[in-house]
Amino acid sequence: MKFERLITIITNLAVVAGMVLVVFELQQNREAIQIAHQLSLAGLISQAHLAVASEQELADLIARAKRNDTQNFSPADIERVNQWALAFLEPRISSYHLRSNEFIVLEDWCDLMRDFTDLYRHPYFGAIVKSDLSYADAIMADIENRCTVNK
Template identity: 85%
Template sequence: MKFERIITIITNLAVVSGIVLVVFELQQNREAIQIAHQLSLAGLMSQINLAVASDHELAGLIARAKYNDTKDFSPADTERVKHWTLAILEPRISSYHLRSSEFVVMEDWCNLMRDYTDLYRHPYFGAIVKSDLSYADAIAADIENRCAGNN
């Protein structure tokens, strides 16, 4: 009887320690995913910035679009600026969806999503955002609600 009781206690301790180890492992995995996401985002943004910096024509188109000087844009110009805008949006949309999983710190998330709301509010870029993303209005409202205290 005493032997069975010792075995039961040892088994219960092993189960509890296993649960503790699983929780610890999950926390480490969560942190690793967050770091990988941040590194991926940084790499993507570096590529986008390098593309704009090394392509004088694209930089000029973006600058003109920022000032709504797009009346003489060719269809190719419009397409280039559209793809640049979507490249800027893509990591932000991914981050938007990751936020609901608590993978990104709220302050960092709000800083990142500020670019989304800036593009969304701009007359030219906002039209691109709204035409490409059916739920753009809902995302902008949600960002503004979540980040109201972080400004």
């Protein structure tokens, strides 16, 4: 009887220890995912900035779009600027969805999403954001709610 009781206690302790190890492993996996996401995000943002820095024509088109000087844009110019804007937004949209799972620190997330809000509010780029993302208004409201409350 004592031996069976001892075996039961040891088994229960082993189960509890196993659960503690699983929780620890999940935490490590979460941190690894967060680091991988941040590195991927940094790479994408760097590529977008490098494309603008190394491509004079694209930089001129973006600068003109930011000044709302788009009346002489050709269809190809419009497409280039639209594709740049969507490429620029892609990592931010990914971060938006990861934030809902608490993978990114809120302050870092708010800093990153500031670019989304700037493009959303811009007359030219806002139209691109709203046409490409059916839920852009909801994202904007969520960003404002999370980031203004925590200032």
